Amino acid sequence: MRINKFLYFGDFITIPAALAFFVYSAFAASGLAAALPYFAGLFGGLVVWTLAEYWIHRIAYHHWPVLSDLHDRHHEAPKELIGIPSFLSSGIVITLGYGPFFAFWPRFADGFVSGALIGYAVYMIAHHATHHWRIEPGQLLYAARVRHMAHHYHDEANFGIITGFWDWVFGTTGRRRRRDHFAGA
Ligand SMILES: [Zn+2]
Numbered sequence: 001m002r003i004n005k006f007l008y009f010g011d012f013i014t015i016p017a018a019l020a021f022f023v024y025s026a027f028a029a030s031g032l033a034a035a036l037p038y039f040a041g042l043f044g045g046l047v048v049w050t051l052a053e054y055w056i057h058r059i060a061y062h063h064w065p066v067l068s069d070l071h072d073r074h075h076e077a078p079k080e081l082i083g084i085p086s087f088l089s090s091g092i093v094i095t096l097g098y099g100p101f102f103a104f105w106p107r108f109a110d111g112f113v114s115g116a117l118i119g120y121a122v123y124m125i126a127h128h129a130t131h132h133w134r135i136e137p138g139q140l141l142y143a144a145r146v147r148h149m150a151h152h153y154h155d156e157a158n159f160g161i162i163t164g165f166w167d168w169v170f171g172t173t174g175r176r177r178r179r180d181h182f183a184g185a
């Protein structure tokens with residue numbers, strides 16, 4: 001679905017607000033004692049996000065009904081603002097990032113969902129940047145841009161946006177040699 005800018009960029013309101021809420025939730029409840037479980041959770045949430053991002057892209061965006069139609073559209077028209085409304089996707093990240101842990105380890109849950117939200121935000125910014133920003137060799141997102149442009153030419157490889165690590169782990173790393181020729185690395 002082609003969506004308007006408010007829905008496409010709406011996460012820039014919901015994610016900072018949610019992060020402020022979870023930081024407050026952790027440290028207002030437990031003070032400095034929250035720091036260890038919170039930051040352990042934050043790290044875990046970030047790492048798990050990168051893995052989730054890989055599989056969401058590889059399976060859901062490329063094979064599930066509705067989502068794969070939307071994603072095909074993105075492959076054909078990479079600069080169009082296509083996606084599901086951001087409030088829906090950040091709501092899913094919050095539910096899945098917080099729900100499994102909060103009942104028995106609430107400070108870890110505050111951190112984990114924060115890490116997942118930061119990962120999700122970085123993913124969205126990085127993906128948007130690969131298509132819309134001029135990124136030169138040596139700049140921070142250059143590797144992500146090269147990796148993702150190759151994915152747009154060959155959609156069996158390079159599903160990771162933030163990192164190529166999981167592509168390496170699961171054997172889907174690919175490199176574009178020429179426009180019409182693709183070889184696994
Ligand atoms: Zn793309």
Ligand SMILES: [Zn+2]
Pocket residue numbers: 057061062071075151155
């Ligand atoms: Zn894709």
